[in-house]
Each structure stands twice: as structure tokens, then as C-alpha cells.
Amino acid sequence: MIPQIDLTRQHARLKAELLEAVERVLVSSRFILGPEGEALEAEVAALCGVRHGVGVASGTDALHLALRALGVGPGDEVITPAFSFVASASAVLHAGARPVIVDIDLRTFTLDPAQVERAVTPRTKAVLPVHLYGHPADMEALGALARRHRVALVEDAAQAIGASYAGRPVGSFGDLACLSFYPTKNLGACGDAGMVVTDREELAERVRRLRDHGSRAKYQHAELGWSSRLDEIQAALLRVKLRHLPAWTRARRGLAARYSALLADLPLTLPRERPPAVHVYHHYTVLSPKRDALQKALADLGVGTTLHYPLPIPGQPLFRGLGDSPPPECPAAWRASREALSLPCFPELTDAEVEAVAKAMHQALNRIG
Template sequence: MIPFVDLKAQHAALREELLSAIGGVLQSCEFTLGREVAAFEASFAEYCGTRHGVGVNSGTSALHLALLAAGAGPGDEVVTVPFTFMATASAIQYTGATPVFVDIDPRSFTMDPAAVEAAITPRTKVLLPVHLFGQTADMDPLMEIARRHGLVVIEDAAQAHGALYKGRRAGSIGDMGCFSFYPGKNLGACGEGGMVVSNHPEAVQRMRMLRDWGAERKYHHVLKGYNYRLEGIQGAVLNVKLRYLEAWTEARRAAAARYDRLLAQADVGLPEAMAWGRHVYHVYAVRCAERAALQQGLAEAGIQTGIHYPFPIHLLQAFADLGYPAGSFPHAEQAAREVLSLPMFPELTEAQSAEVAEAVRRLAVPAQASLASVT
């Protein structure tokens, strides 16, 4: 069996370092926030090229607090994309604001700058591009639009740890950048975790209070806040793992290059690394019109795959109240029908890559050939 993600391999290589770091937290008893979290906030912010980091308990919480710090609330609108995990839109709704969707660029799977202007209204407060699959959105035109309209820009960088846009790290380009440290991410905790990075001290101070029940100091609750604190053990784990992130990123990029080479003649669409930056391949998503058959065939061959994402947000039952009918965002809807994520993790071997690629070449059938075989 070739797994979709192999966390056992990663943790086996770091076992002694991780156990030592966790043991330090058990000794200090700083289980919530504390020195390990503070050290990770500083180190990860520096890695991203920002001055501040606010550690929280999930990527969703990071988005929620960033939106609140931006002033989003009832009556406001936040422009984002429908081809993402539902947390992006849910965090917007947590504030009382309304998600307004624009379509994606089918090459990068990220926000199409050409679609944004028409979505902006007097109620628009925030522009929230999503850096998907390990690649950033095209940020320069998005920033120009946002600045012209006086909008706050929040980057959803949950899948883009270490990705570059014209030499700048994901998360450092907008006003705030939000990350998830869910275990399967390029930088993953042993549990849940998230962070907002920013160069704006006022927003950072507000988020620090909001994550800890709105307290300026213990029992002095200035704001109506939340229990969004990052745990000390996760801070310790992430401090260890951050030292390996660049090496893991290069291993992912090497694995993606192997796939590119081995699948060049396969009947699937390959991910396109845009010229503006460094793709860090959180997932390696191919496109196939006959996805279900390909996924089933790969499963029968002992190869795990994933789908990111089978439904665009505007077509989920949970968001039907937004009123977007099928056909509203054709590129997002087509991507949701076609994308299939192949095994991708830093420890993926050449032999495993070759086995996956051989199976894809054998099993991927163009839609026309599939229809012809039926008739």
C-alpha cells in the first residue's frame, strides 16, 4: 500500500527530538501558550518574513481572528473563492459577514484577479485569496485592487507554508496571513494548531487578546473573546519540525518533478507551477475527466488518493443560503469534478513515485475513449 500521506515515516525520523521537546513541556507544565508557543511564534514569523505571529488552536481560528482584527462583521462582505475547504467561508460567517465568491484561474486553482473587481461593493471589507495546493495566488494585481478600494487583504495560506511569490513568503504579502498546522500540512503539529502572521502591531495585539477570552491580562477582559489558545506541546512539536521544513519542501518539489516527468504522456492534466513563485506541493493534484474510475483503479492497485475538493463551497448544502446556483463559477466547478490528489509527502521514494505513475498511465482513460468503450 502506498499511503496518501505517511506521517509515521516523518515522526519515526524525529522520534527522539519530539519526545525530548514534549518532555520539556511536561516538566515545565506550560500546557497552554507559554515559552514554547512564544518561541514558535517568533521563529515562524521570522521564517515567513513578518514581525509578529499569533499562535492559535487551528487554521480556522486563525482566519476568524484575522477577519475580526480586520473589522469584518454583520453587513460586511468578504471576497474569496469557492474552490477551497469550507473553513474559509465558515470563518467569514462566524464574524457575521457574508462570503462573496469569485471564480478561480483554472491553471493555478487560485483567485482570478480579473474576476475580483466586479465582485466589490460598498459593503466589501476584506479580500481573502486562498493559496491552494502549495501555490500562492497572483498577489500583485490582487493587492493593487485591494489598495485602490481600501480593502484589508488576508491570505489563507493554510496549504502554502514556505511558498514564494516573487521572492516573498506566503503570508507576508497581505495585511495578515493565516496558517494551519493540521497534522497532514507541510508543517504539521501532532494535533491541531494555527497561526496568524502580520506586520501590524495593533491587529496582533487585538488577536492576542481575542484568542484568550479577550483578556488584556488575567481576569481583565477587554473584549468578548474566545478560547483559541495554542497548546504548549504543539508549540514544542512545531519548534522541532520547523527546522526541517525547508528540507521537506525540497523533497516535495523533487517528488513533484518526478511525477511531472513520469506522467508527461499520461491522459491526465498535470499541476502547473506558475512563473511567479515557488510551489511547495501540499498536494499533487492531477485532472481527469473520468476521475471516479481512475481513483477506484488506483485504490485496487493499493494506492491511496484524495480529492481536494469534490464540491465547490457554493454548491454545498450548508451554504445554499448564499444563493449561488450551479454554473455560477464554471472553473471552480470543473476543477471540483476533475481533480485527484496523488500520494505526496517528503519521504515518497522514487520507487513509490514510479509505481504511482505507472498505474496512472495504465488506468487514466480520456473521456472520449471511455464513452466509446461503452457504446
């Protein structure tokens, strides 16, 4: 069986380095808000081209606390894509605001700037694009739009660490940007973790306060906050993995290029890199009108695949009754939900496995006709 993702290979290779990092923290016995976390914050901020990083407990908390730091709350609207993991929109609900769901551009699976423009109202407080599958959203158009309407820009870069747009790293475009270090991400912890990055010192300070009970001085609580810290063991593990991220990104891009060459003759829509975006292929996701039959045939041939995501945001019961009548249509998001299929994609996947997946794709599509 070729799995869609296999973390055991990465951890087998890095075992000695990772255990050494855990041991270092155990010996220090400093587990929360210490030197490993601070070093990781500086390293990740530098990678994102900004001055500040604030480690938090998850990517979901990063989004929620970034919105809180901007003062987003009841009565505000935040524009967010119809096709993403649920957290991009649920973070807006957590902040007490209303997610305004806008369709994606199917060429990149990211927020369509022309439709965002039409969705802006006097209540819009922020636009929250998602760099889905590792492909940066159209940051030129969305950045210009945010400046023109004087609304904040918050990047959901959970799937896109290391990607860039017009030569600038993702994470450097928004007022704030949010990262997830969920284990399967391009940079994954051995548990839950996330980070907010920003170039704006006052926003970094606010997130620092919010992640720690609204406190900057011990037992002094200036505002209502949360307990959402990135712990020292995860930080130490992530620092080991961060050193390998450039090589992993090259491997992901290499296997995506190989897939695209080997699958070019099939009746599929293949993922494309739209310049000036540089894609980091968190997922290699194709569109097929016969997606469900294709997934089953591939499973029979020993190839694991995943559906990212089988139901778009407007179809989730959680987001019904947001006051939209009728609910937003979002045909591109619905089509993506019906047709998207993610193939095996992780840096340790071998050339022979990529070729075996491509061969199975040909056989499977032949079989289902």
C-alpha cells in the same frame, strides 16, 4: 499499498527529538501561553517575513480571529474563492459577514483577480485568497486590487507555509495571514494548531486579545473574545518539525518534478508552477475527465488518492441562501471538483514509490480507455 499520505514515517524518524520536546514541556508543566509558543511565534513570523505571529487553536480560528481583528462583521462582505476547504468561507460566516464566492483560475486553482475586481462592492471589507495546494495566489494583482479599493487582504496560507511569490514569502502580503498546523499540513502539529502572522502590531495585539477571552491583563476583559490558544506541547513539537521544513519542501518539489516528467504523456492536466510563484506542493493534484474511474482503478492497483475537494463552496448546503440570486456559477470550481485527484505526496515518499505511482497511472488510464 502506497498511501496518499503517511505521517507514521515522519514520526518514526523524528521520534527521539519529538519525545524530548514533549518531555521538556512536561517537566516545566507550563502548558498554555509560555516560552515554547512565544519562540514558535517568532520563528514562524520570521519565516513569513513579518514581525508578529500569534498562535491559535487551529487554522479555522486563525481565519475567524483575523477577520474579527479587522473589525469584519454584519453588513460586510468578504470575497473568497469557490474552490477551497470549507473554512476559508465559513470563517466569514463566523465573523457575521457575507462570503462573496468568486471563481478560481484553473491554471493555479486560486482566486481569479479579474473576477474579484467585478465582485467588489461598497460593502467589501476584505479579500481572502487561498494559496491552494501550496501554490500562491496572484498576489501582485490581488495586492494592487486591495490597495486600489482600500480593502483588507487576508491570506489563507494554511496549505502554503514556505511558498513565495516574486521572491517574497507567503504570509507577508496580507494585512494578516493565516496558517494551519493540522497534522497533514506541510508543517503539521500532533493535534490541532494554527497561527495568524502580520506585520501590523495593532492587529497582532488584537488577535492576542481575541484568542484569550478579550483579555491582555489577567481577569480584565476589554472585549468579547474566545479561548483559542496554541498549547505549549504542540508549540514544542512544531519547533522540532520547523527545522526540517526546508528539506521537506525540497523533497516535495523534487517529487512533483518527477511526477510531472513521468506523467507528461498522459491525457491529464498536471499542476503547474506559474512564475513568479514558487509552489510547495502540499498536494500534487491532477485533473482528469475520468477522475472517478481513475481513482478506482488506482485503488485496485494499490495506489491511494484523495479528492480535494469533491464539492465546491457554492455547492455546499451551508452556503446556499447567501442572498445571491441566482447563485454564483463558478464553472472552474465545479470542474475542479469533478476532475481533481491528489496523488501520493509527502516528503518521505521514495523515488521507487513515485515511479510505481506513475506506472499505475499509465496502467489505470489504459484500462479505463
